[in-house]
Amino acid sequence: MAPVELVAPDPRLHRSWTEVVAEFGGVGATMHGSGWLFESFEDVSLARLERLVEQLRRDGEGLPWTGGVVRCDYLWIVEGDELVGFLALRHSLTDALRRDGGHIGYAVRPSRRGEGIATRALGLALERSAALGLDRVLLTCDDDNEASWRTMLSHGAVLEDVVDGKRRYWIATGR
Template sequence: MEDLRDPLDFGRFVDELVAAALPESPRKPGYVKCTYLWIVEGDVVLGSLAIRHELNDFGLNEGGHIGYSVRPSARRRGHASKALNDALPVARELGISRVLVTCDEDNAGSRATIEKNSGLYEDSRNGKRRYWINTH
């Protein structure tokens, strides 16, 4: 793993994230176009969020369109909920009218985050709860 504290390594890492959203970028098998966003408070990075532009089989059954992560020291303060809410217009701009968001069956915090953002539970598959949210 690169040392992301090194400015050059961090720059390359960010370049890879930006390229992941471009149609012409090469992808590993099973990967789809993806827009990455930071979750920040002031100048402190608290986490990240990924918007997958389309769903493949894995995305439809387990991964969803949007995934997010907040560092442990910043959890339970509404950051994930706000980030998910802020990501919905971005998803709409990408042409996604309805996003699938998933969480582990036993992740009460993520479940609350999704439901707070109008997530409608559809079903559970492979230990993942699946919710749909309209982006408009």
């Protein structure tokens, strides 16, 4: 088994990306961490992916929908040549991100859940967060998303509160 890595979105993984999109049902709203929260994916052509990757690069320079402008690293979780998930690492927080979203969001493709991929990817994201100078990061998840909050707890997350069905956890980066 290849190690889990975080890489920049890459059109060379087009075949794997189309498989992931199909697993998520082709609906961008279910692909948390992908950066494509408002997309639908009827068109999964290589040309469309190339445009989306370029859009992510631009959006990462300053997310407008977060209640302010926030820099974000959109990353793909890969094992070898297989795309296994998505991760977004936001460099700062707005009020909207403090309520829902936090610094880090992630999603693992349904067929690969339960294998510890999110746990390994979150560990890599915490290392990146420390390198950015963040002492601690906020992560949120739905109250009923036990897999996600258990992933956070495995990295020492401390529950701050549960508001409107959202759990909010802080994790020290070890910086």
